Amino acid sequence: MSKRPERRRSQLGGLSPVAPTSGRIEMAQPAPERTAPTAAAPAAPKRTVTAASSKPGTRTKMGYYAAPEDSERIRAAFIAARNAGRPYRSLSDFQLEAILDKVVQLEAELHGGLPFEGAPAHSLSPGRPIE
Incomplete structure (x- = not known):
């Protein structure tokens, strides 16, 4: 019968995620990102961006209900806009711009x-309003 090998101890045992490290463990540094050469992109139309949406990670999730046929039309319009070269990174960006356009219209009115x-x-x- 052979003996089991001795259990290895973790080097992270006495560390705290909030306390500064004492230098016992060296973390690997991330490699610098390589940027691929890009073709000349079409000029993006100028959009009004609020301060909250200009910072990454500052958006809050908002949901709404739509009829299935309206949802399909929204997705189709988003796909058509992206295929036409519009600068929408996601369906959320597309919807946000549409909503902000409506907000600007209501502010004017x-x-x-x-x-x-x-x-x-x-x-x-x-929930639903009481009728």
Whole structure:
């Protein structure tokens, strides 16, 4: 009968994820990113971007309900816009721009062209309105 080998101890045993490391463990440095040469892209139309959407990771998720045929039309319009060279990275970007265009229109009609004040996320009543 052979003996089992002795269990190896982790080098991470006494470390804390929030405390600075004492230099006992060397972390591998990420390799610098290589950028591939790109072909000349068509000029993107100028869009108005809010401060919150200009920072990565600052967007909040918002959902809505749509009829299946409306959802299909939205996806088809997004695909057609991307195939035509529009700079939408995702369906979310496409929908956000459409909504912001409508907000600008409503600000012009209802608020004298001035931006609306911000409303907290939970200021709307959840669910269907009572009729």
